[in-house]
Amino acid sequence: xxxxxxxxxxxxxxxxxxxxxxxxxxxxxxxxxxxxxxxxxxxxxxxxxxxxxxxxxxxxxxxxxxxxxxxxxxxxxxxxxxxxxxxxxxxxxxxxxxxxxxxxxxxxxxxxxxxx
Numbered sequence: 408x409x410x411x412x413x414x415x416x417x418x419x420x421x422x423x424x425x426x427x428x429x430x431x432x433x434x435x436x437x438x439x440x441x442x443x444x445x446x447x448x449x450x451x452x453x454x455x456x457x458x459x460x461x462x463x464x465x466x467x468x469x470x471x472x473x474x475x476x477x478x479x480x481x482x483x484x485x486x487x488x489x490x491x492x493x494x495x496x497x498x499x500x501x502x503x504x505x506x507x508x509x510x511x512x513x514x515x516x517x518x519x520x521x522x523x
Contacts, residue, residue, distance in 0.1 A: 412448025424455035441465070464510055466503075473502050 410418075415434060422432065434444055445463045452460045474482065478498070486497055 412444045412451075415444070416448055416452040419452050419460070420455045420457075466506070469506055469510075470499070470503055473506065474498075 419432065434441055436444070445465070449460070449463050454460055471479070482497075482499060486499060489497060
């Protein structure tokens with residue numbers, strides 16, 4: 408379903424008001440559309456208590472920054488052909504897991520140095 412930035416923003420307060428668990432909401436689209444949403448519409452998004460939301464988090468961009476050029480080339484060539492059990496210990500999985508944990512801790516105001 409294709410939604411406008413305004414439509415996405417109008418649904419966020421209700422979805423964020425759910426009382427249990429953590430929430431991860433994703434906006435999918437071309438890089439150009441995502442950048443435009445973040446630059447124009449996301450600034451107007453509000454929490455259930457009508458406060459501005461924190462900064463948007465571009466997971467693709469943030470993950471790719473964690474790899475050097477040669478390392479990324481190796482991943483593109485090799486990781487897709489690995490078995491699932493091997494992928495779980497592979498670089499992208501590990502870095503994605505660390506990135507998400509650190510981002511959640513930073514949002515929650517927790518100390519990220521403990522590794523949790």
